[in-house]
Amino acid sequence: MSGVLLTLIFPSLACLAVAMPLHHRRVFGRELAPAGRAVWRLLGAGGLLAALGLALTSRQWTADLVAWTVMLAVAGLAVTFLLTYAPRVLPAVGLVALSLAPALAWWG
Amino acid sequence: MTWLHTWTGLLLGWVLFAIMVTGTATYFRHEITRWMQPEMPAHSAERQTMHAGLARLQEIAPKAGRWGVELPDARSGAASVWWQEGPGRQGFKREVLPALHQSGPAPQVRDTRGGEFFYRFHFQLQLPHPWGRYLAGAAAMFMFLALISGIVTHRQFFKDFFTFRSGRNGPRTTLDLHNVTAVLALPFYLLISYSALVIFMHMYLPWAEKVLPEEKEAGTPPPAVKMAGENPIGSPDLAMILRLYDEAQSSWTAGEGPGVRRLEVSSRNTPEASVAFSRFDTGGVGMQRPARLEFNGLTGEAVEQKTEPKGIVTAIHSVIYGLHLARFAGSGLRWGFFVMGLMGSVLVATGLVLWTLKRRNRHLSAGRVPFGHWLVERLNLATIAGLFIAIGALFWANRLLPASLVGRGDWEVDCFLYAWGAALLHVCVRPVMRAWREQLILVAFLFSGLPLLDAFTAGSYLRGSMQAGQWAHAAFDVAVLLLGLVAWMAAVRLTRQKVKQPEKSLTRPSAPQDEPASEVA
Amino acid sequence: MLAKLGVASRWAAAIGGGYALAALSSVVLALTLTLPREEAVMAASMPAFLIFAAAVVWAFCARTAWLAWAGIGGPVLILAAAVWWLKPVVIAAAV
Numbered sequence: 228m229s230g231v232l233l234t235l236i237f238p239s240l241a242c243l244a245v246a247m248p249l250h251h252r253r254v255f256g257r258e259l260a261p262a263g264r265a266v267w268r269l270l271g272a273g274g275l276l277a278a279l280g281l282a283l284t285s286r287q288w289t290a291d292l293v294a295w296t297v298m299l300a301v302a303g304l305a306v307t308f309l310l311t312y313a314p315r316v317l318p319a320v321g322l323v324a325l326s327l328a329p330a331l332a333w334w335g
Numbered sequence: 336m337t338w339l340h341t342w343t344g345l346l347l348g349w350v351l352f353a354i355m356v357t358g359t360a361t362y363f364r365h366e367i368t369r370w371m372q373p374e375m376p377a378h379s380a381e382r383q384t385m386h387a388g389l390a391r392l393q394e395i396a397p398k399a400g401r402w403g404v405e406l407p408d409a410r411s412g413a414a415s416v417w418w419q420e421g422p423g424r425q426g427f428k429r430e431v432l433p434a435l436h437q438s439g440p441a442p443q444v445r446d447t448r449g450g451e452f453f454y455r456f457h458f459q460l461q462l463p464h465p466w467g468r469y470l471a472g473a474a475a476m477f478m479f480l481a482l483i484s485g486i487v488t489h490r491q492f493f494k495d496f497f498t499f500r501s502g503r504n505g506p507r508t509t510l511d512l513h514n515v516t517a518v519l520a521l522p523f524y525l526l527i528s529y530s531a532l533v534i535f536m537h538m539y540l541p542w543a544e545k546v547l548p549e550e551k552e553a554g555t556p557p558p559a560v561k562m563a564g565e566n567p568i569g570s571p572d573l574a575m576i577l578r579l580y581d582e583a584q585s586s587w588t589a590g591e592g593p594g595v596r597r598l599e600v601s602s603r604n605t606p607e608a609s610v611a612f613s614r615f616d617t618g619g620v621g622m623q624r625p626a627r628l629e630f631n632g633l634t635g636e637a638v639e640q641k642t643e644p645k646g647i648v649t650a651i652h653s654v655i656y657g658l659h660l661a662r663f664a665g666s667g668l669r670w671g672f673f674v675m676g677l678m679g680s681v682l683v684a685t686g687l688v689l690w691t692l693k694r695r696n697r698h699l700s701a702g703r704v705p706f707g708h709w710l711v712e713r714l715n716l717a718t719i720a721g722l723f724i725a726i727g728a729l730f731w732a733n734r735l736l737p738a739s740l741v742g743r744g745d746w747e748v749d750c751f752l753y754a755w756g757a758a759l760l761h762v763c764v765r766p767v768m769r770a771w772r773e774q775l776i777l778v779a780f781l782f783s784g785l786p787l788l789d790a791f792t793a794g795s796y797l798r799g800s801m802q803a804g805q806w807a808h809a810a811f812d813v814a815v816l817l818l819g820l821v822a823w824m825a826a827v828r829l830t831r832q833k834v835k836q837p838e839k840s841l842t843r844p845s846a847p848q849d850e851p852a853s854e855v856a
Numbered sequence: 857m858l859a860k861l862g863v864a865s866r867w868a869a870a871i872g873g874g875y876a877l878a879a880l881s882s883v884v885l886a887l888t889l890t891l892p893r894e895e896a897v898m899a900a901s902m903p904a905f906l907i908f909a910a911a912v913v914w915a916f917c918a919r920t921a922w923l924a925w926a927g928i929g930g931p932v933l934i935l936a937a938a939v940w941w942l943k944p945v946v947i948a949a950a951v
Contacts, residue, residue: 228665228667229667229670229671233671240497244496244497247497249498250498287619289620289621289654290620290663290665293658293663294664294668294671296523297672297675298671300523300671300674301671301674301675304519304674307497307519308499310497311499336916336917338916339912339913339917476905476909479905479909480909483913529906536898537897537901539905540879540901540904542879542883542886543882543883543886543897543900543904544886544897544901546883546939546943547886547887547893547897646891646892648895649895651902652902655902
């Protein structure tokens, strides 16, 4: 479950990061449009809520709620370091993570 | 508030750093023990292991009053038996079981504290009881205060969310690292510092307990532990214990939970003989007593367990306690906790370094370095790099000390302490920036060299464990290698960085009366 | 010099006064809560650490050292009086 949460939370946090003008410029190389800002925020918040919902509806929901907060920190650290050292690959990494989520859910 | 953050962070910051690092290691204490005892045979929690354990007990301790068999779980792969022949700890003995397919005596496993060392150090700090626990409690309180005041001090952090500027500007980079590690895992830090206080609250705040009158015990006092009598009546025989084991195992695994972890036969050879099985439940985050199934040792009938009524306060307490220990965490979540522990260690370390970075230039332009600053710079280095040197020395000693050495486990701990002492001496005689570089290189050497040392001294065990699909041993090697690489990178960065440093003036403290006490904002 | 004395006095108020406040609040809570003994002890001691933290924050936030002492000393006196008043009652009830 921790793995699934991580693969959902990482792209969500990446969306929230590119909703910030400074990080958006570093990742995409162009200015952030006001409309885009709202979309990115919605995507990010939606992803975090979806992950939270997944954690809360599982059988071991107490442990998974903890896992949700723990993975928030781990994913946030990963997003931060990617933004520093390889901002351009952030979208790709986010998409790869997201595509791994169903596989991990099935496997775990 | 800034003032409070600065000083609560600094005063016990060094203690706090050591607690954070050893606590982070404690998340993997069973895995560390497995690495430090590579010759420990791996078992599986099967009926045969239980049978072998009982047969061994029958052979070596037929008259013991108490018997126990500990089956392995997913994290610690070892099985052992214990027995008690007399009262007190003297009569208590424990033995590791040989692997199932091997015959002959139990294997010689090297004497080591293993991961227990980190666990104990985390809250006792290698100090005489109870002072280590009091110091750790004070450090937890200071951390809690530093967190509260830090939230106020650095409250503009949302503007800089996800921002880490790794540039030539050393203080800026350090501050970013401090903020990033703080903000991302803030609930975790608040939780671990507060729960640390709650765990030992009967020591830190015993007053509520003292003023409330003891409740009178209802009914008869619990029976005293009975030792074996001369006549062998009432000893449950092996077949019966195994039958009860099957019963307990099937009733537990039917509910998809883990199976039996421990067996305890008590009051053997007396009419009160009893057989009890226990396991740890998984799922909930709360701290709980192990579940127990108890049987009458003569008749084999199940004994009704008293279930204590649980109120809401007990439930809250058990969740706070359980979250700190994180026993509920599976391997993925456990790595997450480990990463957060490392983040916490970085948080404390960068906070300590920031204290000196902020003041350094001012002292340099004034031409004199006060004694307080000299001391903090050196304590920072001796704690941050020195602790990792000590831990590295502990692991190297584990592989290099001869297995036959008397008191080997204590020697390992001595190596840890001597290495730390040597690091402290080293920083007192070297210019501080050069000492940083030298110690970081030593850390890098010790940690990234460990997998190589492991391959030479315990390579066959490493291969064996991997072939058996056990990854703890290999994961340890990878983890220390990565930590070593981080130390390399830090050392390289320090070498490249041009720091304004008339090193000479920093090597000698000026008179202690120049100490900057209260003018710091 | 005076500034240093003020800081030292605030530390004393924070550590000594804060601890006294925490200890007394746990005693008063334990004596007033109608819970089984073990639960009362927990319910009384767990919030006490938060009270300690709040007292320390107050000690360093108050405008003057005098105010810092007043803000902690006042509640300490009130709680001490409460304990003095409660304690015999509880003992009598237990006997």
